[in-house]
Amino acid sequence: MPVLRWIRRNLVVIAGLLTLAYMILPNIVVMVFSFNKPKGRFNYAWQQFSLDAWKDPCGVADLCGSLSLSLQIAFWATLGATALGTMIAFALVRYRFRARGAINSLIFLPMAMPEVVMAASLLTLFLNMGAELGFWTVLIAHIMFCLSFVVTAVKARVMSMDPRLEEAARDLYAGPVQTFLRVTLPIAAPGIAAGALLAFALSFDDFIITNFNAGSTVTFPMFVWGSAQRGTPVQINVIGTAMFVLAVLMVLVGQLIASRRKSNARN
Amino acid sequence: MTQQQQTAGGDVRLAGISKTYGSFTAVQPLDLTVPQGSFFALLGASGCGKTTTLRMIAGLEEATTGTVFLGEKDITDLPPYKRPVNTVFQSYALFPHLDITENIAFGLRRRGIKSVKKQVDAMLELVQLGDFARRKPHQLSGGQQQRVAVARALINHPQVLLLDEPLGALDLKLRRQMQLELKRIQTEVGITFVHVTHDQEEAMTMADTVAVMNGGRVEQLGAPADLYENPRTTFVANFLGTSNLIEGEVVSTGSDVVVAAGGGRLTLPRERCSAPTTSGGRLLLGIRPEKISLAHADDADSIATGRNRVTGRIVDSSFIGVSTQYVVESPAGTSLQVYEQNIDRRTGLLPGTEVILHWNPAHTFGLDADQDIDAGVESVEDAA
Amino acid sequence: MSLTEAPPAPPADPREPVLRKPSTRKRLVPYWLLLPGILWLVVFFALPLVYQASTSVQTGSLEQGFEVTWHFQTYVDALREYYPQFIRSLLYAGTATILCLLLGYPLAYLIAFKAGRWRNLVLVLVIAPFFTSFLIRTLAWKTILADGGAVVDVLNTLHVLDVTSWLGWTESNRVLATPMAVVCGLTYNFLPFMILPLYTSLERIDGRLHEAAGDLYATPATTFRKVTFPLSMPGVVSGTLLTFIPASGDYVNAELLGSTDTKMVGSVIQSQFLRVLDYPTAAALSFILMAIVLLAVTVYIRRSGTEDLV
Numbered sequence: 001m002p003v004l005r006w007i008r009r010n011l012v013v014i015a016g017l018l019t020l021a022y023m024i025l026p027n028i029v030v031m032v033f034s035f036n037k038p039k040g041r042f043n044y045a046w047q048q049f050s051l052d053a054w055k056d057p058c059g060v061a062d063l064c065g066s067l068s069l070s071l072q073i074a075f076w077a078t079l080g081a082t083a084l085g086t087m088i089a090f091a092l093v094r095y096r097f098r099a100r101g102a103i104n105s106l107i108f109l110p111m112a113m114p115e116v117v118m119a120a121s122l123l124t125l126f127l128n129m130g131a132e133l134g135f136w137t138v139l140i141a142h143i144m145f146c147l148s149f150v151v152t153a154v155k156a157r158v159m160s161m162d163p164r165l166e167e168a169a170r171d172l173y174a175g176p177v178q179t180f181l182r183v184t185l186p187i188a189a190p191g192i193a194a195g196a197l198l199a200f201a202l203s204f205d206d207f208i209i210t211n212f213n214a215g216s217t218v219t220f221p222m223f224v225w226g227s228a229q230r231g232t233p234v235q236i237n238v239i240g241t242a243m244f245v246l247a248v249l250m251v252l253v254g255q256l257i258a259s260r261r262k263s264n265a266r267n
Numbered sequence: 268m269t270q271q272q273q274t275a276g277g278d279v280r281l282a283g284i285s286k287t288y289g290s291f292t293a294v295q296p297l298d299l300t301v302p303q304g305s306f307f308a309l310l311g312a313s314g315c316g317k318t319t320t321l322r323m324i325a326g327l328e329e330a331t332t333g334t335v336f337l338g339e340k341d342i343t344d345l346p347p348y349k350r351p352v353n354t355v356f357q358s359y360a361l362f363p364h365l366d367i368t369e370n371i372a373f374g375l376r377r378r379g380i381k382s383v384k385k386q387v388d389a390m391l392e393l394v395q396l397g398d399f400a401r402r403k404p405h406q407l408s409g410g411q412q413q414r415v416a417v418a419r420a421l422i423n424h425p426q427v428l429l430l431d432e433p434l435g436a437l438d439l440k441l442r443r444q445m446q447l448e449l450k451r452i453q454t455e456v457g458i459t460f461v462h463v464t465h466d467q468e469e470a471m472t473m474a475d476t477v478a479v480m481n482g483g484r485v486e487q488l489g490a491p492a493d494l495y496e497n498p499r500t501t502f503v504a505n506f507l508g509t510s511n512l513i514e515g516e517v518v519s520t521g522s523d524v525v526v527a528a529g530g531g532r533l534t535l536p537r538e539r540c541s542a543p544t545t546s547g548g549r550l551l552l553g554i555r556p557e558k559i560s561l562a563h564a565d566d567a568d569s570i571a572t573g574r575n576r577v578t579g580r581i582v583d584s585s586f587i588g589v590s591t592q593y594v595v596e597s598p599a600g601t602s603l604q605v606y607e608q609n610i611d612r613r614t615g616l617l618p619g620t621e622v623i624l625h626w627n628p629a630h631t632f633g634l635d636a637d638q639d640i641d642a643g644v645e646s647v648e649d650a651a
Numbered sequence: 652m653s654l655t656e657a658p659p660a661p662p663a664d665p666r667e668p669v670l671r672k673p674s675t676r677k678r679l680v681p682y683w684l685l686l687p688g689i690l691w692l693v694v695f696f697a698l699p700l701v702y703q704a705s706t707s708v709q710t711g712s713l714e715q716g717f718e719v720t721w722h723f724q725t726y727v728d729a730l731r732e733y734y735p736q737f738i739r740s741l742l743y744a745g746t747a748t749i750l751c752l753l754l755g756y757p758l759a760y761l762i763a764f765k766a767g768r769w770r771n772l773v774l775v776l777v778i779a780p781f782f783t784s785f786l787i788r789t790l791a792w793k794t795i796l797a798d799g800g801a802v803v804d805v806l807n808t809l810h811v812l813d814v815t816s817w818l819g820w821t822e823s824n825r826v827l828a829t830p831m832a833v834v835c836g837l838t839y840n841f842l843p844f845m846i847l848p849l850y851t852s853l854e855r856i857d858g859r860l861h862e863a864a865g866d867l868y869a870t871p872a873t874t875f876r877k878v879t880f881p882l883s884m885p886g887v888v889s890g891t892l893l894t895f896i897p898a899s900g901d902y903v904n905a906e907l908l909g910s911t912d913t914k915m916v917g918s919v920i921q922s923q924f925l926r927v928l929d930y931p932t933a934a935a936l937s938f939i940l941m942a943i944v945l946l947a948v949t950v951y952i953r954r955s956g957t958e959d960l961v
Binding site: 011012013015016017018019020022023024025026027029030033044045084085087088090091094095096097103106107109110111112113114115116117118120121122123124125127128140141143144147148151201204205207208211212220221224225228232236237240241243244246247248251252255 | 680681682684685687688689691692693695696697698699700702703706754755757758759760761762765771773775776777778779780781782783784785786787788789790791792793794795797839842843892896897899900901902903907917920921924925930933934937938940941944945948
Binding site: 162172178 | 325326327346347348349352353354356357358360361362363364373374377378419420423
């Protein structure tokens with residue numbers, strides 16, 4: 001049977017595409033339901049097409065406030081985690097020092113720990129210190145759990161860097177500062193950027209740790225969580241869809257520029 | 268333009284310089300003078316300390332003891348970016364994020380020179396890469412990258428140019444070509460070149476003076492021909508080209524030393540012995556393969572008198588083109604090497620043939636017998 | 652004079668040979684680089700664990716305050732009361748991990764070897780869901796798996812639900828609020844964490860190895876078993892870890908897609924901490940979860956022989 005043979009030959013491709021469909025399906029649902037006009041408080045069943053939510057994305061109380069708060073926290077957490085993580089990555093790759101094993105474990109452990117454990121233990125610390133839960137406690141927590149991921153991303157890049165490049169710079173009259181700015185940083189940049197991007201995504205989308213340590217402060221994921229109990233406004237889907245489209249567009253434009261640049265360099 | 272810089276320079280002088288890492292000594296206390304304007308090669312197997320020595324001149328490695336002088340100036344404590352010395356790195360270390368022009372201009376820019384265009388163009392001209400100014404390093408071939416690395420260093424008019432295995436990554440043919448190229452550039456700019464290599468042919472082709480390093484110290488230093496003809500240690504004898512080493516006992520000394528070895532007697536001039544000779548003492552005799560002639564055992568009578576002779580049997584022969592290389596087993600030593608030029612096609616020298624090896628006694632050199640006879644012999648692993 | 656015989660002579664330099672040590676400032680550079688980040692981790696990651704350990708052996712009440720009394724009974728009580736949630740967590744997380752591996756491997760393989768010029772597009776599609784908040788996407792599963800929805804209808808018609816209901820994974824005619832929905836959500840949420848490491852290690856495999864295996868009489872299936880899969884082990888190990896660890900502590904899927912019968916231990920910790928305010932029990936539960944996960948991870952890494960994973 002030719003059909004069966006074709007299926008057998010392309011089994012991997014078929015299975016892979018099915019998985020891909022499984023991964024994309026919820027995004028499509030989110031998108032479609034951003035045009036829904038639900039009856040009642042929950043937006044789970046299709047009723048009729050409407051542009052209402054798109055016309056008024058901030059029409060729900062606190063939604064856009066929580067979004068802006070999440071963006072702010074993600075921005076500062078990215079900045080902090082990237083700076084601290086990059087320094088650690090450089091120290092780990094470039095220098096010999098005592099307690100290397102202990103430091104490596106300290107960086108690995110947060111990644112090998114269920115989020116809820118970190119969230120709960122951090123809360124006990126804040127409670128014991130009598131800290132007021134809110135923006136700052138969330139920011140502290142986010143920098144903490146993003147740090148390890150940044151270290152891992154930057155470390156990979158720095159490890160593949162030829163240390164002779166920096167020696168060459170020093171040999172060519174660049175002092176320590178110049179060497180770092182002109183050679184080390186530009187070459188390590190893709191790794192640092194990858195780490196920062198990861199940190200931003202992790203921080204922006206974090207729920208569990210934030211849920212424990214935010215007190216009454218409401219970030220965007222917490223808003224969504226709360227609305228799942230009280231009623232889901234269509235605007236949530238609008239914002240989800242907008243973020244998705246925006247991000248995909250950014251990736252595509254980035255790819256386009258990169259390939260354009262590549263072909264330019266070749267000519 | 269290079270002339271003014273050059274006169275301000277001087278010899279590179281290393282005084283008691285050494286380097287230890289923990290308990291490991293990479294370079295033993297070392298005294299070395301590299302004359303201004305010379306092409307100087309540090310030759311040795313990997314791990315012999317040659318690169319460490321080079322890096323101490325560059326300032327990339329801090330010397331554990333000793334002093335580095337450039338002319339009269341002590342530069343030991345200067346960081347690399349304050350030394351008038353530039354390096355061509357192994358595998359070049361070109362900045363991947365900068366194009367060729369910016370790579371070459373890097374040193375000038377760091378010293379605050381704004382208008383670099385003319386000098387960069389002149390350099391690109393010198394290394395014949397004018398058309399590649401705006402390419403990125405990864406878009407160039409190995410040979411081109413190598414030339415960029417040289418240009419990037421030379422544009423700064425260093426007093427000394429250090430080259431760390433600069434041709435190691437190139438294939439054989441390109442390597443030969445670049446050797447001549449580098450030699451041409453050195454003659455053209457007249458700067459002192461210190462060249463580190465493990466390739467003895469490369470060192471001998473290019474350098475005026477070669478220092479052979481082994482185990483963190485200089486074994487012997489001299490002009491290439493001098494090192495080849497008069498090695499003073501087994502390491503140098505084996506590492507530079509190939510040597511047949513025959514162990515024997517000194518029978519008599521005079522202006523000629525006579526040695527009993529392998530059931531016969533061999534002579535050599537006294538002045539070619541680098542070891543003390545006393546009657547009854549042991550001595551290593553060395554002879555280069557190309558200096559030996561081969562004769563059928565039957566033709567023994569036709570060999571001129573006064574030549575050193577050793578009898579043996581051919582165990583292997585390989586036709587190389589220019590020459591034929593024989594391996595001969597003899598009582599004087601197993602697997603003696605003989606290279607014979609293919610001037611006339613000789614027949615009859617097949618494996619199994621009984622032969623007599625003979626050579627001019629003046630071509631023999633004598634070495635201290637207390638050394639490892641196989642020191643410096645390239646093993647299969649080292650060849651890579 | 653022979654140079655080899657020369658003793659390690661004192662340097663010709665008239666000055667005494669001065670031993671130079673790397674300057675103190677230089678030696679301290681790595682410590683300065685490490686200090687802020689490591690301090691952050693010590694204060695906000697390690698120290699909290701200590702506090703949590705101490706909280707778990709305290710007794711008292713909110714009003715009167717808590718005190719360390721080394722009351723280990725809390726652990727016993729917590730385990731006795733919540734062991735079903737622990738078992739459920741490990742079971743759900745384990746099932747989701749295996750499903751992720753089974754679903755993710757073909758896709759990672761597809762991207763690495765079969766996608767050709769579509770590779771970047773497919774990669775973007777794998778990462779793209781990340782850009783929408785995972786809570787919103789998880790809520791979308793409520794729509795997809797809704798009672799009387801297309802998915803349930805199809806499964807019903809194919810009598811799949813009869814089988815799964817018999818196994819206890821679903822209830823008759825229902826997927827939502829059953830273990831299957833929770834596992835489905837977990838699998839969905841952590842699939843990218845499986846696919847990306849798998850892809851990274853598959854992509855490193857030289858395509859010529861497949862040809863070499865074929866040349867040496869291996870069928871495609873044997874090639875996969877003997878060459879491709881073993882070489883992708885680092886990806887399998889880090890992928891399964893990156894899936895299992897967060898899945899075991901997750902409570903979002905259980906809360907949004909499940910029912911009270913599918914609560915995982917994360918839910919319990921959360922409600923003890925934030926609603927019941929029984930801190931010792933919550934801390935003890937959290938500590939037990941941490942111990943189980945760390946133990947499992949350590950054993951797993953040892954077993955798979957990739958200790959240089961870190």
